[in-house]
Amino acid sequence: MSSMATVILPSPHDNMTTAAPTGPSSAIDLLRRHSLTSLVQQELERRILAGDILPGDKLNEADVAAELNVSRGPVREAFRALEQAGLVRTEKNRGVFVRQVSLEEADEIYELRAGLDELIGRLAAERASDGQVAELRALVVQMQEAASAKDVDAYYPLNIRFHDRLAQLAGNGTLLAAYRRLINELHLYRRRTLALGHDAFPKSTRQHADIVEAIAARDATLAGELLYQHAMKSRSRLHEALEQVDLQPPPALVRETSKP
Amino acid sequence: MSSMATVILPSPHDNMTTAAPTGPSSAIDLLRRHSLTSLVQQELERRILAGDILPGDKLNEADVAAELNVSRGPVREAFRALEQAGLVRTEKNRGVFVRQVSLEEADEIYELRAGLDELIGRLAAERASDGQVAELRALVVQMQEAASAKDVDAYYPLNIRFHDRLAQLAGNGTLLAAYRRLINELHLYRRRTLALGHDAFPKSTRQHADIVEAIAARDATLAGELLYQHAMKSRSRLHEALEQVDLQPPPALVRETSKP
């Protein structure tokens, strides 16, 4: 867990001082809402999604506790929440491992995500304001610029932002939470493929623009259909990328993992 | 928490003896997979979904631990998992409460569920075998008999079974898990309305038969549309039921709850 040696979780007192700009009631609120458990959970989730901890990696509770300067209890509690959130997997008496999402599972996730994306498109077409549509258009322009410049590091965050914003504009918090959960889970799969190269860079961002225009036109059926197809295309591209690298074992995945 | 005084969680040793029918490897398997934490979680989840513990009820960790004959640690861990599963809500320093799903949240859940139901219908039409379609037909017949007999206690479990089976036949485990989570959450809302009477009994089960026939005909679009409409009708019926009782406070909900 050498990757855990470089980041230190702020203590609750640190949070109190840095949260002060908006007044004492915010600091009180923060302390009211955050236990060590929730802070540990947030930090571990951040690291997992950032790729600082990789799928298959073992999370040693004593090490985590020592590094974050808490006792093992809150770490264990955080593990249970992360497990229920689908980010880690517990093997009794052996430890907790960052969850590995298999190809079959990723298939399912993509399929479900496409279904959610369809609903998102339909609802966003009905509910997004004109200002919000303009916001989407601006994001598409940024993505086009990043794609033209072949700027991978800029493109992917923009893509994530675009889709998350869309999900927000559907105006259904439960849908947004479900969608985000799927995206998090896909990170556990995509991290493996991204480590293998940048084969999934899109040829064009025309689809994004078409989606936004369907929403602007309040055409719910078209918006939903376009988003569904868009999500299914993402899935196909990942399959193709995996087929190309299946013939050589990935050298980056030799860390300690649980048995398959 | 008087409702918790009547049921005792079997100890791990008890499970070992009752799990013996299929041989020692099942007992070993069970011990390998179950910690006190997971057993406590399962038991609490069972009680919540069964309505033995009601939305808004406070779960006292010392009481739970005493009744289930474990220490507070595993109970706390189970609470964290249940919280992440959306079944309880934690207020720091005040305790854990069974989650109450508001009308607004229920609206969202129903809307999302309708979207999932549509996807389920489409996938089931593509993937269900002829034998599985026959199984659905049999369930519909049973539901029709219960409806004719006005047998509420028989009808609702059949209805739940029918829809869960449909979700299974979609052939996507991630979709099934997401669907079940929504159903569990709706229990937190429906328990309140069911306590107010049986106003939501369906007038007819013709919709279920139509859905199954669309699946039998492999008409994915129709099956999806019928299931979507079916789910949206469920939502409308619950709204109507709530409007009828809004004028009188429910006498059953005077137990200790958290402040709103």
Next chain:
DNA sequence: TTGTTGCAGATTGTTGACAATCTACAAACC
């Protein structure tokens, strides 16, 4: 009578200790 303060008890959050289990390695045996 109303509002404020103090305090006891209950409860939650965290910690450290102990027991149980697993893993890796060395020694013994075939």
Next chain:
DNA sequence: GGTTTGTAGATTGTCAACAATCTGCAACAA
């Protein structure tokens, strides 16, 4: 040389104790 057994150390699961926080009630002041 290959297999089995035993053991030490690491790690996980649970428990009990302590500290912190909250709640309800009584006493006091205005």
